[in-house]
Amino acid sequence: MTTNRTRPEPGAVERAAVIGAGTIGASWAALFLSKGLTVAVSDPDPAAEEAVRAAIAKAWPALERLGLAPGADPEAWSFHTDPRDAARGARFVQENAPERDDVKRALYTALEEVLDDEVVVASSTSGLIMSELQRGRRAPGRFVVGHPFNPPHLIPLVEVVGGRDTTAETIEWLTAFYRAVGKRPIRLNREVPGHLANRLQAALWREAVHAVATGLASVEDVDTAIAEGPGLRWAIMGPNMIFNLAGGAGGMPHFLDHIGPAMEGWWRDLGAPALTPEVRDQLTQGMEEALRSRSNAELARERDQLLMALIETLQQERERIRAGHDHS
Numbered sequence: 265m266t267t268n269r270t271r272p273e274p275g276a277v278e279r280a281a282v283i284g285a286g287t288i289g290a291s292w293a294a295l296f297l298s299k300g301l302t303v304a305v306s307d308p309d310p311a312a313e314e315a316v317r318a319a320i321a322k323a324w325p326a327l328e329r330l331g332l333a334p335g336a337d338p339e340a341w342s343f344h345t346d347p348r349d350a351a352r353g354a355r356f357v358q359e360n361a362p363e364r365d366d367v368k369r370a371l372y373t374a375l376e377e378v379l380d381d382e383v384v385v386a387s388s389t390s391g392l393i394m395s396e397l398q399r400g401r402r403a404p405g406r407f408v409v410g411h412p413f414n415p416p417h418l419i420p421l422v423e424v425v426g427g428r429d430t431t432a433e434t435i436e437w438l439t440a441f442y443r444a445v446g447k448r449p450i451r452l453n454r455e456v457p458g459h460l461a462n463r464l465q466a467a468l469w470r471e472a473v474h475a476v477a478t479g480l481a482s483v484e485d486v487d488t489a490i491a492e493g494p495g496l497r498w499a500i501m502g503p504n505m506i507f508n509l510a511g512g513a514g515g516m517p518h519f520l521d522h523i524g525p526a527m528e529g530w531w532r533d534l535g536a537p538a539l540t541p542e543v544r545d546q547l548t549q550g551m552e553e554a555l556r557s558r559s560n561a562e563l564a565r566e567r568d569q570l571l572m573a574l575i576e577t578l579q580q581e582r583e584r585i586r587a588g589h590d591h592s
């Protein structure tokens with residue numbers, strides 16, 4: 265299909281298609297439903313329909329707590345094994361197929377058969393390069409990466425990055441669309457492996473592994489050093505703003521003068537570990553000690569419960585702070 269209708273206003277999308285309905289696709293579907301959209305879900309595995317139903321039911325109470333759009337309906341979705349049936353008539357597509365170049369390319373060929381050329385197709389890909397995926401497409405400009413953090417229905421961040429042929433309008437539109445469904449999109453100005461947030465995680469974890477590998481601290485203490493320390497602040501503001509505030513009234517310039525030289529010294533001393541069999545053993549053994557016979561299932565429940573409480577508290581307190589500013 266090539267008809268070129270105009271793009272809907274980003275906040276006026278009524279029907280989205282979620283293609284590939286595993287962990288990430290099912291979570292996107294739940295989020296879009298909570299924002300009042302109708303969602304057409306597709307997955308070649310017929311068993312995915314039940315899994316999506318279960319994922320939506322599990323996510324809904326949290327989405328209710330965070331605020332449903334008027335008319336949001338957890339039943340307003342359909343399931344299709346053929347992606348073309350899901351994409352027909354959709355005004356936005358979020359693609360969450362397995363992380364394989366050939367699979368995603370074949371899927372885009374099928375989608376092109378039924379999608380109007382102006383409909384934006386965002387890929388959740390964690391590591392594939394959009395410039396490659398969009399090459400040779402009929403309307404390459406509408407393909408773009410919209411990389412969420414798991415689970416997309418709860419974690420606000422989504423990274424938007426275009427490939428060589430993605431148009432500026434597509435990036436603009438997708439950013440506005442994600443904002444309209446309550447996400448906090450950021451834009452990357454070029455394609456890099458791992459996008460941005462995973463690179464930041466990788467940088468920190470590199471030093472965490474180095475600390476364990478060199479016997480500086482136990483696995484458990486390394487985790488405490490983040491979770492009970494800077495991690496608490498990072499959930500509120502990023503590392504740049506935190507250091508700006510660390511500069512007191514002098515802000516970032518004072519911080520750079522005061523702490524910058526020491527920081528450069530630490531950078532020069534940071535480790536570059538490899539995941540050798542010995543290091544893997546140290547991490548595995550250290551984790552067994554940190555677990556203290558608690559199960560992963562128990563800890564995952566605790567993580568999800570606390571994550572929900574944190575997101576809800578931050579949302580409510582930010583609203584209260586904003587309301588205070590409005591009245592002052």
Ligand SMILES: NC(=O)c1ccc[n+]([C@@H]2O[C@H](COP(=O)([O-])OP(=O)(O)OC[C@H]3O[C@@H](n4cnc5c(N)ncnc54)[C@H](O)[C@@H]3O)[C@@H](O)[C@H]2O)c1
Pocket residue numbers: 283284285286287288289306307308309312347359360361362363364367371388389390391411412413414
């Ligand atoms: N899991 C994460 O933490 C995470 C985070 C961000 C982004 N992502 C990205 O999201 C995408 C999906 O990852 P996931 O973790 O949900 O994987 P998953 O394995 O849970 O789900 C993939 C789904 O795609 C289906 N599928 C198989 N072949 C397909 C095809 N030809 N067309 C459409 N669907 C097909 C599978 O049946 C499965 O249900 C990947 O690109 C991944 O990089 C994953």
